[in-house]
Amino acid sequence: MTERIQDQVKEHFNFKLLHVDKHSKARAGIISTPHGDIPTPVFMPVGTHGAIKALQPNVLEDMDTKIILSNTYHLHLAPGSDLIKKAGGLHKFMNWPRPILTDSGGFQVFSLQKKSIKEEGAEFSDGKGKKVLLSPETSINIQQNLGSDIMMAFDECIPYPATREYTKNSMDRTHRWLDRCISTWNNPKQALFGIIQGSTYNDLREECIKELVARDLPGYAIGGVSVGEGAEWMEKIISFAAPLMPVDKPRYAMGIGNPEDLFMLWENGIDMSDCIIPTKFARGGTLFTSRGKMRIRHRNYRRDFYPIDHSCSCYTCKNFTRAYIKHLFDSNEILGQILATTHNIAFYKGLAEGARVAILEDRFMDYKKEFFTHYAKDSGDSGNDDNSDD
RNA sequence: GUGGCUGUAGUUCAGUCGGUAGAGCAUCGGAUUGUGAUUCCGAGUGUCGUGGGUUCAAGCCCCAUCAGCCACC
Numbered sequence: 001m002t003e004r005i006q007d008q009v010k011e012h013f014n015f016k017l018l019h020v021d022k023h024s025k026a027r028a029g030i031i032s033t034p035h036g037d038i039p040t041p042v043f044m045p046v047g048t049h050g051a052i053k054a055l056q057p058n059v060l061e062d063m064d065t066k067i068i069l070s071n072t073y074h075l076h077l078a079p080g081s082d083l084i085k086k087a088g089g090l091h092k093f094m095n096w097p098r099p100i101l102t103d104s105g106g107f108q109v110f111s112l113q114k115k116s117i118k119e120e121g122a123e124f125s126d127g128k129g130k131k132v133l134l135s136p137e138t139s140i141n142i143q144q145n146l147g148s149d150i151m152m153a154f155d156e157c158i159p160y161p162a163t164r165e166y167t168k169n170s171m172d173r174t175h176r177w178l179d180r181c182i183s184t185w186n187n188p189k190q191a192l193f194g195i196i197q198g199s200t201y202n203d204l205r206e207e208c209i210k211e212l213v214a215r216d217l218p219g220y221a222i223g224g225v226s227v228g229e230g231a232e233w234m235e236k237i238i239s240f241a242a243p244l245m246p247v248d249k250p251r252y253a254m255g256i257g258n259p260e261d262l263f264m265l266w267e268n269g270i271d272m273s274d275c276i277i278p279t280k281f282a283r284g285g286t287l288f289t290s291r292g293k294m295r296i297r298h299r300n301y302r303r304d305f306y307p308i309d310h311s312c313s314c315y316t317c318k319n320f321t322r323a324y325i326k327h328l329f330d331s332n333e334i335l336g337q338i339l340a341t342t343h344n345i346a347f348y349k350g351l352a353e354g355a356r357v358a359i360l361e362d363r364f365m366d367y368k369k370e371f372f373t374h375y376a377k378d379s380g381d382s383g384n385d386d387n388s389d390d
Numbered sequence: 391g392u393g394g395c396u397g398u399a400g401u402u403c404a405g406u407c408g409g410u411a412g413a414g415c416a417u418c419g420g421a422u423u424g425u426g427a428u429u430c431c432g433a434g435u436g437u438c439g440u441g442g443g444u445u446c447a448a449g450c451c452c453c454a455u456c457a458g459c460c461a462c463c
Contacts, residue, residue: 048425069424077426107424126426157424195424226423234423254424261423276425284422284429299418332428 006216008188013149013218015040015250015271022362025243025269026355031250033099033149034189035091038066040250041266041355043348044101044274048074050084050094053279054334054341057096063314063346066098067149069274072142073105073134077126081145089147101274102148104139106195107255110157110227117156119173136180144187152221153181155195160229167199175211182215191218193252196241199224200233205241213246220245221252222270235264242268259288259351260377263368266355278344283337285329288347292376294322296340301326314346315339 017029031038045052045060048071052060060068070090075081087093090100109115109122116123121135139154155174158167174197185192194212198204212220222241225234238253245251252272253265265273278288285297289309294301296308307317308325316325316339328336351371358367 044424046425053425071425074425101424103424105424108426110424111426113426152424155424221424223424228423252424257423273424275423277423280422280425280427283427286422295419297418337428 004216005182005185005188006218009191009218012189013191015219015248017248019360020269021359021364023365024267026266026359026364027251027269027271028356028359029250029271031099031271033067033191035097035099035149036066038099038272039356040271041262041352041359042066042272043262043352044069044272045279045345045348046070046274046276047094049078050075050090052341052345054283054337055279055345057094059315059342060096060345061098063342063349065345065349067101068096068098069101069103070094070146070148071103071105071108072139072146072152073103073108075102075146076105076134076138076142077132081142085145085147089145091147099149100146101150102143102146102152103254104143104152104154104195105134106139106152106155106157106223109134110159119176121154121177122156136177137184140181140184140192144185144190147187148190150191150193150219151185153178153192153194153217155197155223157224157227158197158199160199160224160227160233162199164201164204167197167201167204171197171204171208175208178212178215193217193219193221193250195221195223195254196245197224198241200229200237202240205237206244209241209244217249219250219252219272221254221272223254225253226255226257226275231261234261238265238270239268242270245269258377259348259375260372262348262351263355263371266359266364267368278348279341282340282344285336285340287325287340288344290371290374296322296326297329298326308343309347312343312347312350314343316343316346 012034015029015031017027019028029040031040044067047068050070084090084093091097112124114125121133123131123133126132136154143151154177156170158170178194194215194217196205196208198208225237242251250271251269253270255275256265256273257275258277285295287294287296287308290311301322304322306322308322309317320339325336325339354367358364
């Protein structure tokens with residue numbers, strides 16, 4: 001009698017819940033994977049094409065980034081997962097020795113304008129006139145070629161708003177897809193996470209969680225959020241779904257969020273999250289600080305010789321001024337994006353680390369309160385330009 | 391000295407038959423939530439070289455003048 005893959009994977013992947021905050025649902029734990037341990041809560045930077053844009057892997061390691069996210073869809077289109085397998089897997093290909101989570105491509109299908117979703121899978125054009133079919137089987141096979149530590153099930157991520165009928169039908173199909181994902185899954189060194197759908201309908205979310213838990217997967221994610229529903233709905237969905245998820249498995253909220261969103265996730269007992277915001281915003285010149293967003297291209301920073309964030313100890317803040325970084329952006333120097341990304345990733349990392357320590361000491365709510373007394377959602381530090389030579 | 395060309399936004403230029411000015415770049419602002427983002431959206435720039443004239447109305451037509459460039463002497 002052969003052992004189920006769900007049981008085999010437990011030798012290589014597990015989650016240990018260390019502590020739940022006394023005054024909230026916030027959790028601290030540790031995820032073990034073949035490529036290392038991940039203390040939680042954790043924020044995962046996004047490296048879609050097998051690279052965190054503007055950051056060298058050694059910088060990420062120096063910053064003690066524990067896990068990054070990469071993408072099935074993009075790596076399938078280029079350079080192809082067969083090639084990456086030949087290169088020795090994604091870790092080796094991109095020279096990243098630590099854990100990698102790969103998204104299944106479900107979200108990319110969602111964001112494509114032209115697509116056709118059938119029982120078989122999702123069909124779309126690769127943008128160069130070639131038709132591509134992404135199915136549960138192809139998605140898992142690609143992710144197994146990539147060799148990620150955590151694979152995501154291939155799901156349909158539906159837009160907001162969605163009718164109850166569409167949501168229900170789509171969800172049922174995603175469950176059938178999940179079973180096909182599980183049948184294709186054959187590498188016990190790679191964990192497979194299921195994704196909770198159900199849009200804004202609590203009963204469907206609940207039903208979905210039951211279906212997923214019945215499959216006894218290594219971890220579960222809340223999907224179908226950050227699809228345009230807004231902060232209020234997002235919080236409603238998270239706060240409803242998270243407590244229904246298994247206590248002894250990692251809980252992952254996909255694609256969220258802003259710094260303020262992270263506190264909402266953690267407070268509700270989410271362990272993992274990812275978002276393009278810190279990296280993408282950095283490249284556009286929006287930096288995060290303990291006081292809020294800082295748009296470094298603003299004129300105010302022209303002669304501002306303070307670091308981005310006084311309380312930050314990242315490489316950027318230790319060595320460079322706002323005026324210099326603004327200058328780099330004005331001059332279109334790549335270094336501007338590099339320093340900005342370095343800071344934003346360090347900022348997110350710092351928030352998560354602070355949360356973990358606070359949870360372990362049962363003071364997460366104080367930590368949150370402290371954050372929001374300084375953090376202005378709409379505007380941050382307005383700079384120190386003295387205009388003396390105008 | 392003579393003839394010609396040019397003069398309009400920070401910049402490069404467009405501006406039809408005369409109807410009180412536009413575009414790219416740059417600037418400034420906003421967006422961005424499992425990255426189809428060096429993207430997307432929005433805003434503003436003006437003594438139309440100057441002074442007169444014709445006209446209901448002039449960036450445009452006429453005269454003068456200034457500046458730059460070119461050609462010829």
